[in-house]
Amino acid sequence: MSYLDTVHDVYKAAAEAPDNQLCCISTPPWNLPDLEVPEIMWEMNYGCGTTVQPRDIPKDGPILYIGVGGGLELLQFASLARRPGAVIGVDTVPEMIETCRRNFGVAKTLNPWLVDDMVEVRHGDALDLPVEDGSVALVAQNCLFNVFRDAELKKALSEAHRVLREGGALSLSDPVCDKPIPEALRNDERLRAQCISGAIPLQDYLDLLVETGFGTIEVRARRPYRMLDKRRYDVPENILLESVEVVAYKTPVPADGACIFTGRFAIWTGDDELWSDGKGHDLVRDVPLGVCDKTGGALESLDLPDLFVTPRTWHYAGGGCC
Ligand SMILES: C[S@@+](CC[C@H](N)C(=O)[O-])C[C@H]1O[C@@H](n2cnc3c(N)ncnc32)[C@H](O)[C@@H]1O
Numbered sequence: 001m002s003y004l005d006t007v008h009d010v011y012k013a014a015a016e017a018p019d020n021q022l023c024c025i026s027t028p029p030w031n032l033p034d035l036e037v038p039e040i041m042w043e044m045n046y047g048c049g050t051t052v053q054p055r056d057i058p059k060d061g062p063i064l065y066i067g068v069g070g071g072l073e074l075l076q077f078a079s080l081a082r083r084p085g086a087v088i089g090v091d092t093v094p095e096m097i098e099t100c101r102r103n104f105g106v107a108k109t110l111n112p113w114l115v116d117d118m119v120e121v122r123h124g125d126a127l128d129l130p131v132e133d134g135s136v137a138l139v140a141q142n143c144l145f146n147v148f149r150d151a152e153l154k155k156a157l158s159e160a161h162r163v164l165r166e167g168g169a170l171s172l173s174d175p176v177c178d179k180p181i182p183e184a185l186r187n188d189e190r191l192r193a194q195c196i197s198g199a200i201p202l203q204d205y206l207d208l209l210v211e212t213g214f215g216t217i218e219v220r221a222r223r224p225y226r227m228l229d230k231r232r233y234d235v236p237e238n239i240l241l242e243s244v245e246v247v248a249y250k251t252p253v254p255a256d257g258a259c260i261f262t263g264r265f266a267i268w269t270g271d272d273e274l275w276s277d278g279k280g281h282d283l284v285r286d287v288p289l290g291v292c293d294k295t296g297g298a299l300e301s302l303d304l305p306d307l308f309v310t311p312r313t314w315h316y317a318g319g320g321c322c
Contacts, residue, residue: 060137078118185228264309
């Protein structure tokens with residue numbers, strides 16, 4: 001029996017009886033205009049953040065959602081896109097697919113704009129997506145990839161990359177850890193399936209995205225998710241799990257490394273009204289420019305008294321140097 005069977009069992013149970021403690025976060029659920037979310041979808045919110053941002057909604061092309069849960073985020077995506085063929089949701093657990101479809105039946109009674117052809121929920125595996133190469137504008141997954149071990153995580157990321165069109169985005173929300181989780185705990189299949197012990201450090205998560213071929217990455221949110229405390233878990237010291245929201249774009253990885261935005265800004269305060277590093281980064285005096293970590297590091301290393309680079313906020317919100 002593989003650990004993926006345990007994943008299956010955990011989500012079969014979570015489909016049959018909502019478990020509002022599974023993967024939950026302490027931030028309140030948020031609403032969208034002209035969208036009524038069925039209560040059952042809130043109860044089955046098995047995500048550890050959000051992958052739904054209005055600014056990411058493509059004008060055309062489908063949104064592929066991997067691991068549908070109760071359907072909350074599919075409904076939110078459909079509400080923002082509101083066009084035929086907008087969202088395809090895939091899942092490997094038949095009971096979850098059935099529950100999700102049933103929840104959409106409720107959602108339709110509450111939202112007259114929601115029609116049948118906007119959302120399709122079908123059987124499909126993150127590790128072998130039933131979708132053509134380069135055919136999807138946006139891929140999203142919330143709190144699924146962290147349950148995978150290294151080999152499957154790499155496969156899931158490469159599948160997402162394969163199905164995306166050039167420039168398309170992968171929106172992810174997952175727990176990460178501030179220090180490596182001991183192997184014995186990582187091997188606890190039930191805790192892993194429950195999104196408690198499969199987390200990897202954020203830097204490893206970002207490195208894997210770059211290795212997969214994502215050339216531009218944004219870390220948009222980072223907040224506490226759980227404590228693996230040493231009184232209750234077999235850990236030598238407490239390990240903080242954080243939930244991160246990351247968007248990775250299918251753009252070529254530049255020869256000098258990917259552009260990873262973590263909320264840093266560069267500010268020029270010198271005599272000249274405009275300062276340039278000669279590499280395309282033009283700073284207007286006193287006006288912050290969002291910079292990726294690569295550029296931020298390079299500017300810092302110049303050690304100029306009138307050039308400031310702010311620390312990472314882990315809340316990048318658009319605009320920038322690359
Ligand atoms: C933690 S839940 C997250 C559900 C949803 N994304 C949310 O935010 O509420 C993980 C989901 O992934 C599904 N799943 C598990 N293994 C999968 C796989 N290999 N491929 C696709 N979906 C899978 C589960 O059935 C479940 O619906």
